[in-house]
Amino acid sequence: MSDHSAAADPKTAHIQHHFVDSDQQFDSAKLGMWIFLVTEILFFGGLFAAYIVYRAWYPDLYLQASTELNTFWGAVNTAVLIGSSLTVAMAIRSAQLNQIKGLIYNLYITIGLAFVFMVIKFFEYTHKFEKGIFPGEYYTYEGIAHEKANIFFSIYYMMTGVHGLHVTIGIGLMIWLVVKAKKGVFHSGYYTPVEITGLYWHLVDIIWIFLFPLLYLID
């Protein structure tokens, strides 16, 4: 049992009274995050299910429509997200080693890479909007000889859009982490928010690892 009289000690100030010790609190938080990630996987799973069902129905549509997606920028964005996963892992490592400057720098790089991802996505979207490639009934593009062409792009916008929303939320979380790190909240004994945001960020990366070949790389 932890000694509650030592609660004023900054090294143990983060421990809440209903936990036995710092490790139990850390593992509980991680377990909670993993349960949340399970709901995230099943949430995206519904979108992947839609993708699979329609691909089974209209295989030719996917072959034709994916030529409208630029493989080069998709690959660049994959590399950008992998790089940001690496910097998040490095940020956690810095926190574990009490290197708060390193933690903040790695978070800055991660935020920067996340913005690069979103900017590339913005140009991809606007390029399609200019051609009249909108989701669902707003689709007006004539360049794909398939009557169901709008369906591919409804799925494309939904999957990449919800993924992009997650990246945006991730940017917000990283900024929150930087603010907390600058206040000196984190040290090698307490970096739970960094660890947990890292788990979230890696999952967002994993989702994109599947989206990239499934949407861009159909030849």
Next chain:
Amino acid sequence: MSGHHISSAKFLWTIGAALFVLTVITVAVTWIHIPGPWNVVVAILVALIKATIVALFFMNLYWDDKFNLLLLFLSVAFFILMIGITLLDTLFRDDPVPAF
């Protein structure tokens, strides 16, 4: 239970480099035009390897409490169940989609 595994910087960079190489491979595979359904199989296989690497070594499941790994397995199992049961319907319809 060891939720505090600290990876060396060299190890993390190696994992990042491996993921980058696999990304190059998954793009390069499309240039040689593998026929039929096999191009999808290869693309999914590479993506699965990448996702496994991220989960084990970036999300630290390799060193973590195995219960977290079990949660991941369960989510994947239920995802496959959802896809499987859905396809049992949609693959065997006479008239694919009513409205759209």
